[in-house]
Amino acid sequence: MTQSKKNVEEVNIIIDEVFLDKSIKKHGNFLIPILQDIQESYRYLPEEYLIKVAEKLQIPLINVYGVATFYQSFGLVPKGEHIITVCLGTACYIRGGTNMVDVLTKELNIKPGETTKDKKFTLETVHCLGCCAISPVMVIDDKIYGNLTRAKLRKILNRFRENEEKLK
């Protein structure tokens, strides 16, 4: 585990410049889109990157760090390959959103906001995804799964796991 993590960090430092310059040019010195680019490609915001961004944009590091910790979509710890977001808004809560979280915590052995040890899944909760008609709702990798039941949820999870085994 530790070895693979170290490798990732080493790669970061090498890719740094070209990727960052492109993104800065593209977004014209706006901080949040640049951080979003980094988050998208690395699934977290590495420390070296934040320092580099602050240097390039000529803003204090604390401002970059403040923005990076303020928004929930940014993370300073690596997230999993698949991000599972369960809705716990009013409608989903009433129709059993918490049960879905319970099933996921048991199946994946993690609490909301945590990542599995093999870095495959990250479990998150949100307050409303805006589609209460098909509650309870969950999103995995930008794909929406509605009208969930416990059995349905287990099926979806198993499908993801099978796919990964095939890839192996």
Next chain:
Amino acid sequence: MPKIKIDGIEFDCPEYWTILDAAKFIGINIPTLCYHEGLSTWGGCRLCIVEIGKDINTKLVSSCTFPVQEGLYIRTASKKVIKARKMILELLIAQNPTAKVLQDLASKIGLNKIRFKPKWENCIYCGLCIRMCEEQMMAKAIGFVNRGNKLKITTPFDKNSEDCRRCGGCIYICPACTIRCEGSHPESVLCNGCYNILQPTCLDVHDNYSCWMGLEGECGICVTTSTNQKINEKKEI
């Protein structure tokens, strides 16, 4: 030169002034916490609230950030203001009961109970240290990190910052963590050691701001039949 009216006193003041500046100029005391003359205004602590507008259409605004306007009608010690200010101070003290600045203010305003569970934290998030670091020391080493109930003031990545010169400006200006009040104990969150027993005497006639308790005659001391008539007369005018 906009013409404003504070607590019945009418005068002209420069356009760039805030309500707090104007109040200070004519000698009206408004309690402040996150305001400092050498730093930019922030309006975070909300202690300096005043009531603007006439009759029913009034609004509570923070006087340190609100610029003066033509014909502004301000009340700095109306019942609404004092009630709100007491509540704000109560919340601040519940956050950090050991701060001497807050306990002194409580004695001054006349706060006598805290209804909230004390948190015993060291910071009240007034942001003075951050502005001090940025504006006076030109370092920009500390700032707000996280949000909501996880909000805290630190350096990037919680490490020793390269920008920090260890000038100590943040500690110098902090109202909460440096000067401790030794009077407050866990049994009674409020110290009130400096509480002044000699209170001002009640007036015969009172209106919205001449009652020092902010009760507007509810205590029953100053309300007699004769004064009631006087109040009614005043209201008609």
